[in-house]
Amino acid sequence: MSSDPRPMPYPHLFQPVVLSESLALPNSVVMAPLTRCFAGEGLVPTDEMASYYAKRADAGLIVSEATIISPEAQGYPDTPGIFSPEQIAGWKKVTAAVQANGGRIFNQLWHLGRVAHSHYTGTQPVAPSAIAWQGRVPRSPGLEYEMPRELSTEEVRVLVKKYAQAASNALEAGFDGVEIHGANGYLIDQFLRQQTNQRSDEYGGSLKNRARFALEVTDVVIDAVGADKVGIRLSPNAHVHLEHSPGDEDTFIYLLEELGTRGLAYVHEGAFDDHIEYDYLGGRASAFLRKHYPGNVIACGSLGFEEADAMLKNGQTDLVAIGRPFIANPDLMHKLQTGADTTVFDQDMPKHLV
Numbered sequence: 001m002s003s004d005p006r007p008m009p010y011p012h013l014f015q016p017v018v019l020s021e022s023l024a025l026p027n028s029v030v031m032a033p034l035t036r037c038f039a040g041e042g043l044v045p046t047d048e049m050a051s052y053y054a055k056r057a058d059a060g061l062i063v064s065e066a067t068i069i070s071p072e073a074q075g076y077p078d079t080p081g082i083f084s085p086e087q088i089a090g091w092k093k094v095t096a097a098v099q100a101n102g103g104r105i106f107n108q109l110w111h112l113g114r115v116a117h118s119h120y121t122g123t124q125p126v127a128p129s130a131i132a133w134q135g136r137v138p139r140s141p142g143l144e145y146e147m148p149r150e151l152s153t154e155e156v157r158v159l160v161k162k163y164a165q166a167a168s169n170a171l172e173a174g175f176d177g178v179e180i181h182g183a184n185g186y187l188i189d190q191f192l193r194q195q196t197n198q199r200s201d202e203y204g205g206s207l208k209n210r211a212r213f214a215l216e217v218t219d220v221v222i223d224a225v226g227a228d229k230v231g232i233r234l235s236p237n238a239h240v241h242l243e244h245s246p247g248d249e250d251t252f253i254y255l256l257e258e259l260g261t262r263g264l265a266y267v268h269e270g271a272f273d274d275h276i277e278y279d280y281l282g283g284r285a286s287a288f289l290r291k292h293y294p295g296n297v298i299a300c301g302s303l304g305f306e307e308a309d310a311m312l313k314n315g316q317t318d319l320v321a322i323g324r325p326f327i328a329n330p331d332l333m334h335k336l337q338t339g340a341d342t343t344v345f346d347q348d349m350p351k352h353l354v
């Protein structure tokens with residue numbers, strides 16, 4: 001008499017998901033975007049990066065580390081770009097290695113706005129308004145945030161087009177799609193917020209105007225690569241690099257309703273801790289996205305594996321993104337499948353932990 005096989009510890013993490021017309025995922029786990037600062041000369045992705053991502057190709061979907069769309073977008077050392085032919089060639093090695101191992105990878109498109117730094121770019125950072133963030137720049141000993149220069153209306157329009165070009169470059173580099181980085185207090189988030197956006201042109205003033213940049217970027221990126229290959233990451237919870245002002249939540253409600261008409265692959269929660277309840281969101285950021293966005297939601301932020309499994313089971317989210325455990329465990333999916341212990345992330349883990 002044969003005994004029953006041991007049940008899978010996290011069955012819902014291993015449920016296949018249809019993300020969009022062009023993309024079916026073998027499981028519901030997304031590797032969250034994780035900046036590792038290990039691009040090479042010219043911000044070109046390296047062979048080491050190809051090996052790092054290829055080892056994690058059994059995630060349902062990998063979202064690459066944030067990738068700058070143009071030289072003036074940079075704020076940390078050695079973050080890769082997607083604007084030069086050399087960078088596209090470097091990424092080709094990464095995407096080919098992931099796909100050879102049966103994986104799928106989106107490129108996260110990034111502009112840091114006022115969080116960028118002249119130390120890296122040689123030029124004053126740009127932002128919706130000339131309002132600085134205070135404090136020391138992480139990963140950059142001795143640097144403090146700078147006063148940004150307000151973008152002219154024409155410059156904003158040019159920037160929108162840069163996202164489209166970056167998205168086309170990403171597809172040329174072999175990515176399966178792109179994720180617009182609208183989260184974590186970077187440029188797009190800075191446009192969405194009253195505190196950081198005090199413009200008087202069509203990109204500021206009213207909540208619709210504050211959402212205009214995010215929506216124009218989304219629309220041009222959709223035109224460039226197709227809505228089924230586009231996701232966006234958002235932080236309605238204002239957890240880093242800026243502060244919430246009363247009423248900002250209404251901008252997010254409007255934005256999510258508009259995004260809901262675009263047929264995107266997903267909306268992804270940009271948070272470090274999804275357990276925090278925000279009065280102005282009526283609870284957790286994942287629940288807020290779930291409530292106001294009709295399509296696929298990816299929850300993220302210090303989610304335990306059991307808890308993530310339960311959130312999928314209960315329909316609280318469509319997919320879950322896991323970040324730090326993927327750095328610490330190249331074989332995370334295998335460990336989750338077998339119930340093996342996982343290594344706990346430590347920020348001093350070497351970059352070449354690949």
Ligand SMILES: Cc1cc2nc3c(=O)[nH]c(=O)nc-3n(C[C@H](O)[C@H](O)[C@H](O)COP(=O)(O)O)c2cc1C
Pocket residue numbers: 032033034035036064065066108181183184233270271272273300301302303321322323324325
């Ligand atoms: C080292 C590190 C780098 C990160 N880099 C990015 C990034 O490039 N883009 C992004 O949207 N979020 C980034 N994040 C946030 C993660 O994607 C994720 O939201 C966060 O780590 C919470 O998930 P976790 O608790 O599963 O790690 C980073 C987080 C860490 C710890």
